[in-house]
Amino acid sequence: MSDIIRIGMLGCGTVGQGVLRILHETAGTIERATGHRIEVVKVLVRDLQADRPGVDPSVLTTDPEEILGDDSIDIIIEVMGGVDPTHDWLLRALGHGTSVVTANKQLLARHGPELLAAAEEGGSELRFEASVCAAIPVIKVLRESLLAAEIDSVMGIVNGTTNYILSEMRGNGMSYADALAQAQDLGYAEADPTEDVGGADAAAKMAILCSIAFHTRVLIDDVPYSGIDSLQSEDVDIASELGFVMKLLGVARLVDDAVSVRVHPALVPADHPLAAIGGADNAVLLESSMVRQIMLVGPGAGGTETASAVVSDVLSILGSRPGSFLGGALADAGRPMAADDALESAFYLRLEVADEPGVLARVSSVLGESGVSILTVLQRGEGDSARLVMILHRSPEAQVAEAIGRLAEMPEVTAPPVLIAVVGSGEAPR
Numbered sequence: 309m310s311d312i313i314r315i316g317m318l319g320c321g322t323v324g325q326g327v328l329r330i331l332h333e334t335a336g337t338i339e340r341a342t343g344h345r346i347e348v349v350k351v352l353v354r355d356l357q358a359d360r361p362g363v364d365p366s367v368l369t370t371d372p373e374e375i376l377g378d379d380s381i382d383i384i385i386e387v388m389g390g391v392d393p394t395h396d397w398l399l400r401a402l403g404h405g406t407s408v409v410t411a412n413k414q415l416l417a418r419h420g421p422e423l424l425a426a427a428e429e430g431g432s433e434l435r436f437e438a439s440v441c442a443a444i445p446v447i448k449v450l451r452e453s454l455l456a457a458e459i460d461s462v463m464g465i466v467n468g469t470t471n472y473i474l475s476e477m478r479g480n481g482m483s484y485a486d487a488l489a490q491a492q493d494l495g496y497a498e499a500d501p502t503e504d505v506g507g508a509d510a511a512a513k514m515a516i517l518c519s520i521a522f523h524t525r526v527l528i529d530d531v532p533y534s535g536i537d538s539l540q541s542e543d544v545d546i547a548s549e550l551g552f553v554m555k556l557l558g559v560a561r562l563v564d565d566a567v568s569v570r571v572h573p574a575l576v577p578a579d580h581p582l583a584a585i586g587g588a589d590n591a592v593l594l595e596s597s598m599v600r601q602i603m604l605v606g607p608g609a610g611g612t613e614t615a616s617a618v619v620s621d622v623l624s625i626l627g628s629r630p631g632s633f634l635g636g637a638l639a640d641a642g643r644p645m646a647a648d649d650a651l652e653s654a655f656y657l658r659l660e661v662a663d664e665p666g667v668l669a670r671v672s673s674v675l676g677e678s679g680v681s682i683l684t685v686l687q688r689g690e691g692d693s694a695r696l697v698m699i700l701h702r703s704p705e706a707q708v709a710e711a712i713g714r715l716a717e718m719p720e721v722t723a724p725p726v727l728i729a730v731v732g733s734g735e736a737p738r
């Protein structure tokens with residue numbers, strides 16, 4: 309690479325404008341540290357007239373060929389989002405030896421292995437720190453610092469919107485709908501929050517994290533997910549009384565060398581490191597027998613925060629040669645996906661039952677017959693009905709599912725059972 313690094317940028321919205329601002333403000337530092345001067349030579353947009361304060365209009369174009377067809381461009385920054393046409397464009401650039409930095413989690417979670425293979429063939433680099441947890445340097449830590457640490461579990465609060473909503477439900481007793489409306493007012497949640505609250509956004513991020521942590525190919529379709537949109541605030545409250553905190557968690561672990569990964573609401577003990585992550589922050593807890601626990605915490609979204617991760621990827625490319633060992637960080641170890649019946653979990657179970665003598669005994673006996681034992685029971689009567697809340701000991705999930713199916717059919721059980729996984733080092737608060 310010459311002293312001047314020529315950059316083409318695809319997109320100039322919230323993140324793109326942040327990238328231009330950071331590159332401008334830190335140009336001197338970058339040149340002193342790397343010996344390179346960075347020049348953004350072309351920026352692709354749809355609408356040339358849109359308001360972009362501080363952006364030099366002469367670099368803007370609506371013609372992608374001015375970037376993709378320009379062999380003098382060293383690095384392409386993709387901050388336009390979407391899977392089409394970015395997929396074809398980035399494959400082409402990487403295949404021609406142009407390194408790419410992207411913030412696009414949906415693209416990576418669907419086509420990451422294919423793009424990394426194109427980079428390997430083209431002798432280019434693909435970097436995507438900003439695609440997961442914005443400013444938190446978790447991909448870099450996994451790809452570089454912990455490459456040989458044999459990570460065996462990755463647990464994360466990887467969606468800030470849902471963490472904000474759950475924190476407000478717990479801390480301020482808000483309903484789900486009110487907390488969501490407040491998150492939208494404050495700009496934490498999109499006008500259409502489906503991807504966030506339904507768990508799809510977190511699933512895309514977990515697919516990327518898991519691929520890098522376990523050196524294997526995991527795509528978004530491999531990640532079952534459920535969100536917080538059907539959670540009842542009473543379960544958040546009862547969990548809190550029992551010493552737990554409700555979180556939307558991404559949980560990935562190796563089970564007999566197979567990969568188990570999913571996203572779901574979960575209870576964590578109040579003294580668990582992830583329980584303390586409030587507001588819209590993100591956190592990723594990495595575990596390995598070599599390093600025990602490492603937790604990374606910080607802002608998981610925001611234009612400047614995301615842009616800072618994009619710029620840091622550009623600098624990493626300047627600091628490493630194409631074809632170095634980093635390019636092979638996803639070298640496929642060929643791990644299979646773990647079968648669901650291989651998994652064990654502890655659970656929170658809430659049952660609404662008729663307030664009759666012997667109900668608790670009958671419920672306990674159904675659970676016992678399925679080999680599921682009870683750690684804690686909370687029983688409350690309200691008129692003719694009663695509420696049973698239980699923390700179930702860690703058991704094979706298939707056995708718990710069978711027991712819940714039988715409980716749901718008992719005439720004394722008056723509403724569908726609510727079952728939420730309990731995740732953490734123990735099954736109950738220490």
Ligand SMILES: NC(=O)c1ccc[n+]([C@@H]2O[C@H](COP(=O)([O-])OP(=O)(O)OC[C@H]3O[C@@H](n4cnc5c(N)ncnc54)[C@H](OP(=O)(O)O)[C@@H]3O)[C@@H](O)[C@H]2O)c1
Pocket residue numbers: 318319320321322323324352353354355356358386387388389390393411412413438439442608609610611614
């Ligand atoms: N915002 C965040 O906090 C955040 C956090 C993490 C990751 N990300 C990721 O970063 C990427 C960018 O997000 P953003 O918030 O900056 O989006 P944005 O504000 O909507 O900006 C998108 C930019 O791309 C341009 N664009 C979109 N489609 C195009 C097309 N087909 N041809 C040409 N230009 C096109 C738009 O042009 P116009 O300006 O002409 O409309 C705009 O400049 C996404 O992948 C997103 O998931 C964002």
